[in-house]
Amino acid sequence: MGKIQKVKNVGDYGRYVGVPDSHPLVCVVDYAAVSPVRHSLNNYSVYGIFFHEEADIDLKYGCGKYDYKKGTVICVAPGQIGGKEDNGERVNLTGWALLFHPDLLQGTPLEKAIKEYSFFDYRINEALHMTDQEHDVLVSLMRQIQAETEGRRDPVQDAILVDYIGLVLNFCQRFYHRQFLTRRLENSDTLVKFDRLLRDYFDENRQLSLGLPTVQYFADRLCMSANYFGDLIKKTTGDTAGTYIRQYIIQRAKNALTTGAGVAQVAYGLGFGYPQHLSKMFKKLTGMTPSEYCESLRKR
Numbered sequence: 001m002g003k004i005q006k007v008k009n010v011g012d013y014g015r016y017v018g019v020p021d022s023h024p025l026v027c028v029v030d031y032a033a034v035s036p037v038r039h040s041l042n043n044y045s046v047y048g049i050f051f052h053e054e055a056d057i058d059l060k061y062g063c064g065k066y067d068y069k070k071g072t073v074i075c076v077a078p079g080q081i082g083g084k085e086d087n088g089e090r091v092n093l094t095g096w097a098l099l100f101h102p103d104l105l106q107g108t109p110l111e112k113a114i115k116e117y118s119f120f121d122y123r124i125n126e127a128l129h130m131t132d133q134e135h136d137v138l139v140s141l142m143r144q145i146q147a148e149t150e151g152r153r154d155p156v157q158d159a160i161l162v163d164y165i166g167l168v169l170n171f172c173q174r175f176y177h178r179q180f181l182t183r184r185l186e187n188s189d190t191l192v193k194f195d196r197l198l199r200d201y202f203d204e205n206r207q208l209s210l211g212l213p214t215v216q217y218f219a220d221r222l223c224m225s226a227n228y229f230g231d232l233i234k235k236t237t238g239d240t241a242g243t244y245i246r247q248y249i250i251q252r253a254k255n256a257l258t259t260g261a262g263v264a265q266v267a268y269g270l271g272f273g274y275p276q277h278l279s280k281m282f283k284k285l286t287g288m289t290p291s292e293y294c295e296s297l298r299k300r
Contacts, residue, residue, distance in 0.1 A: 004081065008045045010099040016040055023153075025104040026161050028146040029097040036090035041083045047102065047120070048076040049168060051130070051138065052095030071135055073128040073172065077120040078102060096142040100165055108162050110169075117169050118227035119176055134175045141168050180235040190229075191236050194218055198248055207271030212249065215241045250285045253278060258297060263290045 007013045010027035014020070018034040019027060031037065031052065051073045076082050105111040114120075119128065130138070145164045148157065200206075201213050210217075218241070219229035233241040249270055256266040267278035282290050 003041065003085065004043050005040045005083075005086075006045070007042045007048075007099075010046055010101055013040075013042065013046075013048075013097075013099055023149040023157075023161070025101040025158070026145065026149050026165075027097075027099045028142055028149060029099075030142070030146065031093035031095045031097070035092045035094070037093060038088070038090055039084040039086050041081065041085040043081050044076050045078050045101075046099050047078065047114075048074075048082075049098045049172070050074045050076075050095070051097075051135070052093050071130045071132075073130060073138070073175075075117075075120050075122070075128075075172065096139060098142060098145060098165070098168065100161075104158060104162060104165075108159075110162055110166050113166075114169070117173060118231055119172060121227040122225050128172060128175055128179060130175060131178075134171070134178075137171055138168065141171070176231070177235065180232060188236060190222060190232060193222060194233065194241075194244075197221055198245065202252060202270070208269075210271070211273070212271045213245055215245070218245075246281055246285060250282055253282060253290065254293065257290060257294055263294075266290070 005012070005016065010023075010025060011021050014027040014029065017029055017031075017037045019029050021027075051071070074082065102111075105114060141164060145161065145168075148160055148164065151157070197218055198213065201217075207213065215230055216226045219226040222229060224232070230241045233239070233244060237244060239247070253266050253270060256269065257263070261269075263279065264275040267275040270278065272278045279289050279291075282288070282293070286293065288296070
């Protein structure tokens with residue numbers, strides 16, 4: 001990676017693209033008003049939501065790249081790197097960016113709730129692709145936030161801005177859920193691949209060296225972030241990816257117990273460190289211990 005610009009506060013990015021400081025913790029960029037702009041590869045200490053109306057840019061994000069097309073929303077969180085290295089080129093853009101500093105959220109319900117918006121941890125190739133209607137909703141909110149930041153400061157301004165940002169995040173959440181549903185066929189294909197990887201994990205005895213399988217393991221093999229993969233599985237099956245894995249493990253445990261294998265033997269064979277860990281998971285998912293399950297088999 002080349003030169004990286006540190007975006008420690010919203011003004012750092014605003015000044016780079018030519019937007020005057022109107023609020024110390026919130027910056028709204030209307031790219032049409034400041035274009036042409038130069039590219040920048042940024043290390044963010046702030047939250048950012050970016051979307052362009054007409055763009056064809058090869059952007060970096062973390063370790064990956066993304067062909068950034070019209071109607072795509074990218075969300076970044078503090079600690080992430082994104083953008084494109086400045087090569088001296090100036091490009092004409094239309095679209096919007098909203099940047100806000102974590103300090104704005106201090107003491108508000110959104111300070112904790114923002115961790116629940118998993119799309120901040122999606123990889124770039126899992127970006128949100130908006131419909132025209134969804135695009136118009138976000139543009140409307142950007143204009144309202146921009147007007148608020150340009151108005152006179154008063155005791156309730158920050159609370160209003162936080163509420164607007166919460167609205168933007170909730171709409172993004174809704175749009176992502178819509179995207180999961182409209183890609184259901186593609187998602188079901190991912191579920192088939194996940195199921196096959198899960199079976200292969202145990203059939204190839206990987207649990208004996210790697211231990212119990214994790215959500216991250218399957219996300220990596222499907223080239224997804226753990227958050228996006230988890231959300232996709234939840235939308236497709238109604239269960240979390242972790243629950244799906246645990247249910248599969250317990251089914252294998254049941255199959256082994258029916259052959260007469262002991263609880264400890266089954267536990268170690270499935271990759272548990274201790275037999276009681278299997279017993280705890282078994283009880284939680286089935287309502288009975290492995291021993292009680294074996295007893296119920298004998299009564300049949």
